[in-house]
Amino acid sequence: MISPEDTRIPVTVLTGFLGAGKTTLLNHVLTADHGQKIAVIVNEFGEVGIDNQLVVGADEEIFEMNNGCICCTVRGDLIRILSELKDAKFGNNGRRKADFDRVLIETTGLADPAPVAQTFFVDEEMAQFYNLDAIVTVVDAKHAEQHLDEGHEAQEQVAFADVLLLNKTDLVAEDELRKLEQRLRTMNQAAKIYRTRQSRIELHQILGIHAFDLQKKLEIEPGFLEEDDHEHDDQVTSVFFRETRPLDLNKVEQFLQEWLTDHGVDTFRYKGILHIKGVKQRIVFQGIHMLFSSHPDREWKSDEVPTSEFVVIGRNLNEEWFRNEFAGCVAM
Numbered sequence: 289m290i291s292p293e294d295t296r297i298p299v300t301v302l303t304g305f306l307g308a309g310k311t312t313l314l315n316h317v318l319t320a321d322h323g324q325k326i327a328v329i330v331n332e333f334g335e336v337g338i339d340n341q342l343v344v345g346a347d348e349e350i351f352e353m354n355n356g357c358i359c360c361t362v363r364g365d366l367i368r369i370l371s372e373l374k375d376a377k378f379g380n381n382g383r384r385k386a387d388f389d390r391v392l393i394e395t396t397g398l399a400d401p402a403p404v405a406q407t408f409f410v411d412e413e414m415a416q417f418y419n420l421d422a423i424v425t426v427v428d429a430k431h432a433e434q435h436l437d438e439g440h441e442a443q444e445q446v447a448f449a450d451v452l453l454l455n456k457t458d459l460v461a462e463d464e465l466r467k468l469e470q471r472l473r474t475m476n477q478a479a480k481i482y483r484t485r486q487s488r489i490e491l492h493q494i495l496g497i498h499a500f501d502l503q504k505k506l507e508i509e510p511g512f513l514e515e516d517d518h519e520h521d522d523q524v525t526s527v528f529f530r531e532t533r534p535l536d537l538n539k540v541e542q543f544l545q546e547w548l549t550d551h552g553v554d555t556f557r558y559k560g561i562l563h564i565k566g567v568k569q570r571i572v573f574q575g576i577h578m579l580f581s582s583h584p585d586r587e588w589k590s591d592e593v594p595t596s597e598f599v600v601i602g603r604n605l606n607e608e609w610f611r612n613e614f615a616g617c618v619a620m
C-alpha cells in the first residue's frame with residue numbers, strides 16, 4: 289500500500305503496440321492544463337527517433353533513448369537517465385535542480401512492459417526514489433485482434449496494464465468494440481478499460497492513480513522479479529532513410545502503396561517527417577499496416593536543413609528494395 293507520506297517520484301509507463309496512439313496520448317498529457325511538471329522519457333525502436341520531433345513543445349525535459357528496446361538493451365540507459373533526473377530534482381552532486389512532479393516513460397510499441405516495471409523493484413536506487421504509479425496501455429481498436437493473435441509483446445502489454453485505453457473507437461463498429469473489450473477483459477480482469485478517440489482521457493484517470501500492484505503482477509508472472517529472459521520477435525526489423533533533397537509526395541505514396549498491397553499485414557508502422565518539393569512546411573507522414581495519412585506541420589526553420597527522415601518497422605522488410613524506391617522519390 290502507498291502511504292500518504294510516500295515522497296517518491298511517481299512514474300507512469302505508457303505502452304501499447306506500434307501505432308496505437310501513445311505519442312498522441314503523450315501530446316495530450318503535455319498540453320493539458322494540469323499544472324504539473326512532467327519529465328518524459330521516450331524510447332524508440334530503430335536508430336533514429338522520429339517521435340521526439342512529433343512531441344509538442346519538445347524541450348530539455350524530454351529524454352530520448354534510441355538504438356534498442358527499452359526492455360532489454362537500453363535498460364541501463366533508463367536507469368542512468370532516471371538516476372540523473374533524481375539527482376537533478378534533489379540537487380545532488382551540485383547538478384542543476386530540475387523541478388518535476390512525475391515521470392512518464394513512453395516505451396516502443398515492441399517493448400514488453402514487464403522488465404521496465406521490474407526496474408522499479410529490483411534496482412535499489414530506483415525503488416528508493418521512484419514509485420511505479422501505473423502501466424497505461426493504449427490499444428488500437430482497429431488492429432488489436434491481429435496484434436494479439438500474432439504477438440507476444442502485444443499480449444504482455446495488455447496483461448500487464450493497470451489501465452487500458454481502447455483507442456481509435458471511431459474506426460470500428462460497436463459490436464466489434466464489445467468483442468474486443470471482452471477479449472481484453474479475459475486477458476486482464478483487473479485493469480480499468482476506457483474507450484477513447486485520439487487517446488483523449490481525463491488525466492486523473494491515468495496519472496497519480498496508485499494502480500500498480502506488485503502482488504497482482506506476480507500472479508500473472510511469478511518470475512516477475514527474477515532475471516528476465518523475455519524474447520522478441522527477431523524477424524521484426526526497421527529500415528531508416530534520410531534525404532536532404534526534396535521529395536515528391538506522390539511517389540512516396542505510390543511506392544508504399546505498392547509495398548503494402550502484398551506486405552500490409554507484416555508492415556506494422558511507418559512514419560516520418562518529409563521535405564517535399566515546393567512545400568514550406570514539414571509533412572508528417574504516418575501509417576499503420578494499410579492505413580496511412582499525411583499532413584503539414586510547422587514550417588521549416590531558417591536555421592535548419594530541411595531533411596526527410598522516415599522509418600519503417602515490420603517483418604520481412606526488403607531493405608534494398610526500400611532504399612531504391614526511396615531514392616526514386618527525389619523530386620525532379
Ligand SMILES: Nc1nc2c(ncn2[C@@H]2O[C@H](COP(=O)(O)OP(=O)(O)OP(=O)(O)O)[C@@H](O)[C@H]2O)c(=O)[nH]1
Pocket residue numbers: 304305306307308309310311312313339396397455456457458459484485486487557559574575
Ligand atoms: N482514426 C484515429 N486515428 C488515431 C486515433 N488516435 C491516434 N490516431 C492516429 O494513429 C496514428 C498513430 O498514433 P501515435 O500516437 O503516433 O501512435 P504511437 O503508439 O505513438 O506509435 P509508435 O510510437 O510508432 O508505436 C497517428 O496518425 C494518429 O493521429 C484515433 O482515436 N482514431
